[in-house]
Amino acid sequence: MTVLTRNDYAVRAIRPDEWERVKELRLDALRDPIAHLAFLETYENAVAQPDSFWQERAVRSGVGSTTARQFIAEAPDGTWAGSVTLLIEEGGSEDWAGFPVERRQGHMVGVFVRPEHRGNGLIEALFEAGVAWAWEREAERVRLFVHRENARAQAAYRKLGFEPSGRVVTFSKDEAETELEFVLEPQP
Numbered sequence: 001m002t003v004l005t006r007n008d009y010a011v012r013a014i015r016p017d018e019w020e021r022v023k024e025l026r027l028d029a030l031r032d033p034i035a036h037l038a039f040l041e042t043y044e045n046a047v048a049q050p051d052s053f054w055q056e057r058a059v060r061s062g063v064g065s066t067t068a069r070q071f072i073a074e075a076p077d078g079t080w081a082g083s084v085t086l087l088i089e090e091g092g093s094e095d096w097a098g099f100p101v102e103r104r105q106g107h108m109v110g111v112f113v114r115p116e117h118r119g120n121g122l123i124e125a126l127f128e129a130g131v132a133w134a135w136e137r138e139a140e141r142v143r144l145f146v147h148r149e150n151a152r153a154q155a156a157y158r159k160l161g162f163e164p165s166g167r168v169v170t171f172s173k174d175e176a177e178t179e180l181e182f183v184l185e186p187q188p
């Protein structure tokens, strides 16, 4: 088997007409053994959605949208090996949990690398693309939430320069569990 390195992947934003591939990758992510910790959406919910749900998602986060952008990493054989999505949150608005957003910021969601492509630096290439787009959109920081028990993701985020902000929120799927906010500030 050929071992791929991060430079073997083409990282790019998705186009709205690629909604079927967006759906396929997301459904695979939602079947990952740790999907129950990693994602708020469930496989059962997502698989029951009509095509229009995926079409709208691909428009909302595809090339042409200024409020969100999904980046994918394409392997040489055309497989979509991983993905991240950047949401732009405006200062003065409220976030998904109803908390005030003080400054314009990027919010990274849907972070996923297929198991057979993990550990080869691909996540770094995806984050570089996502974070660069956030700075281009004049975000003042980039944040994400990670489950307290998701040690592998936390280790990956720290390597990428993210640090816990100290903010802890209830995990919406189970009020007994928590998620940590990790933040990346721009380099001076």
Ligand SMILES: CC(C)(COP(=O)(O)OP(=O)(O)OC[C@H]1O[C@@H](n2cnc3c(N)ncnc32)[C@H](O)[C@@H]1OP(=O)(O)O)[C@@H](O)C(=O)NCCC(=O)NCCS
Residues within 6 Å of the ligand: 032, 034, 038, 039, 111, 112, 113, 114, 117, 118, 119, 120, 121, 122, 123, 145, 146, 147, 150, 151, 152, 153, 155, 156
């Ligand atoms: C999170 C994810 C995108 C990270 O990508 P990756 O390619 O696995 O990341 P990396 O291997 O570069 O980095 C993970 C680090 O954690 C380490 N690690 C692996 N398992 C670990 C564990 N159980 N506990 C702590 N650290 C762990 C790895 O050794 C690696 O560090 P190293 O490079 O210093 O050895 C990927 O694992 C994934 O898709 N996971 C499932 C979905 C998910 O959890 N998404 C995040 C939602 S917030």
